[in-house]
Amino acid sequence: MADTGGRHVPPGLRTLSVYRREWLVKDVVAGVVLTTLLVPQGMAYAELAGLPAITGLYTSVLCLLAYAVFGPSRILVLGPDSSLGPMIAATILPLIASDGDSGRAVALASMLSLMVGAITILAGVCRLGFIADLISKPTMIGYMNGLALTILIGQLPKLFGFKTDADGLVAEVRAFVRGLADGKAVGASVTVGVAGIVLILVLQRWLPKVPAVLVMVVLAIAATSAFDLGRHGVSLVGELPRGFPPLSLPHVHWGDFGPLCAGALGIALVSLADTISNASAFAARTGQEVRGNEEMTAIGAANVAAGLFQGFPVSTSGSRTAVAERAGARSQLTGIVGAGLIVLMLVLLPGLFRNLPQPALAAVVITASLSLADIAGTRRLWHQRKAEFLLSITAFLGVALLGVLPGIAVAVGLSILNVFRRAWWPYNTVLGRVPGLPGYHDVRSYPEAEQLPGLVIHRFDGPLFFANAKAFRNHIMRLTRCEPPPVWVLLAAEPMTDVDTTAADELEELDEALNERGMSLVFAELKDPVRHKIERYELTRTIDPAHFYPTLEAAVAAYRAQTGARWPPAAERSPAETALEKPPSG
Structure with missing residues (x-):
């Protein structure tokens, strides 16, 4: 040999x-x-x-x-x-x-x-x-x-x-x-x-x-x-x-x-x-x-x-x-x-x-x-x-x-x-913009974080699967029970490493429930393998294919272009934030 x-x-x-x-x-x-x-x-x-x-x-x-x-x-x-x-x-x-x-x-x-x-x-x-x-x-x-x-x-x-x-x-x-x-x-x-x-x-x-x-x-x-x-x-x-x-x-x-x-x-x-x-x-x-x-x-x-x-x-x-x-x-x-x-x-x-x-x-x-x-x-x-x-x-x-x-x-x-517990109850939070800091940040860490009217940005730090899918859905529904109700629920989905079939069914029911109330479920930064699974589950029948964005910034810009929502006046914001506020040309 x-x-x-x-x-x-x-x-x-x-x-x-x-x-x-x-x-x-x-x-x-x-x-x-x-x-x-x-x-x-x-x-x-x-x-x-x-x-x-x-x-x-x-x-x-x-x-x-x-x-x-x-x-x-x-x-x-x-x-x-x-x-x-x-x-x-x-x-x-x-x-x-x-x-x-x-x-x-x-x-x-x-x-x-x-x-x-x-x-x-x-x-x-x-x-x-x-x-x-x-x-x-x-x-x-x-x-x-x-x-x-x-x-x-x-x-x-x-x-x-x-x-x-x-x-x-x-x-x-x-x-x-x-x-x-x-x-x-x-x-x-x-x-x-x-x-x-x-x-x-x-x-x-x-x-x-x-x-x-x-x-x-x-x-x-x-x-x-x-x-x-x-x-x-x-x-x-x-x-x-x-x-x-x-x-x-x-x-x-x-x-x-x-x-x-x-x-x-x-x-x-x-x-x-x-x-x-x-x-x-x-x-x-x-x-x-x-x-x-x-x-x-x-x-x-x-x-x-x-x-x-x-x-x-x-x-x-x-x-x-x-x-x-x-x-x-x-x-x-x-x-x-x-x-x-x-x-x-x-x-x-x-x-x-x-x-x-x-x-x-x-x-x-x-x-x-x-x-x-x-x-x-x-x-x-x-x-x-x-x-x-x-x-x-x-x-x-x-x-x-x-x-x-x-x-x-x-x-x-x-x-x-312990592993299952962390996957079952992953950390999740609402995000907002913080004056002087680029990007979007946890409102628990930054209570002063700003949010656009009608937009809820939510981050779920874990895979979405059978054990936590219902809890995820119930949490999103609680976020929408406010006055005035949100227009978009934007999921900062980069930490979401998986979606199984049980979670896919919950997402479909969640999207339909939001649509009946005039709201939209939107995704940003979803990993390609997870996006492919969602397409294979045929979730795009209910979730608008246009509601998948490569970045949070792109999704926020699209929301602002659609609704006309604006951040606080530029006079109250830093030059960097003012530059970020401008919607992309074209």
């Missing part, structure tokens, strides 16, 4: 043709630095998802290698993600119920990863990148705030050294408080966990170039060895299984596919939104072009690869990508180095994290959850737009009260309803 400019070669492999030798040392160093974050976070996010810690390392390796081949971004880093962990847990934990079978949990998570991969690959092939826009920013802020609170509350028992079986935010709060009241908290666990949180936050705030998570993990392991914390009731990670799992297709029951599919759809949506957002942010900083469809395909490939090796769904990570960027990463070789080092650790040093306290992993997750919350963004919504603030709060309550998966459904539903 002839070469077509490399379009049929995976994006990651295409970068080999432009790879520079001077990048090698920087990529290797960045890969080593990145590994120090990949290992503890991978283990922590695996447990957040209700899975053994080792699966987080398997997942990290496979998604890094797959994205290195299929990913279009040079430095974007994939891996287990704190925002996906609760969604994975909410999907698989009800399916394993109370039997606590970790093998079944891994199989379910792996199948979930395969399903997420299939969905995102299909989205990329079908060029469905717009799906990631189904969650508006206010609802995403609310969703992430709810997710942050859910993660935080869910990790508190682990931080304090005990377990609960509660499900749901309110139940988890009650179970945690009950556990404290019953004296289940382990003092050594609380000390390790709280100290870990404080250390990470302090280092991230005052020494951002220091790998805070790695420093905390090393100190926690050292403290365990020095003070024998295991004998003081602190749970430890223990020795990890040696080696790497074989390629295998996860086995699940047929009855599991329905719940898994629902979870996969929500996870895929959040993953795509996160990926497009991160890809756009880092592409802008590095001068790369964002290839949304290729990004989706690459995310899908990474999820499929993880699912075939006992992994779970992944997404891009803004924090890990930032670490790689600061460490000097120039290409996906950074991720390959990180994956290779994790494999070497699993093969040669599986006991490296034997003495890592579980509260330290809880500290990693809790600090990650704090970064998900956007309190400043919520406060900004309150000051800038109350309606979008209420959307954000509703999305937050959806996650907090209904759960993570219902919460994403609430977020998407709210975003779609």
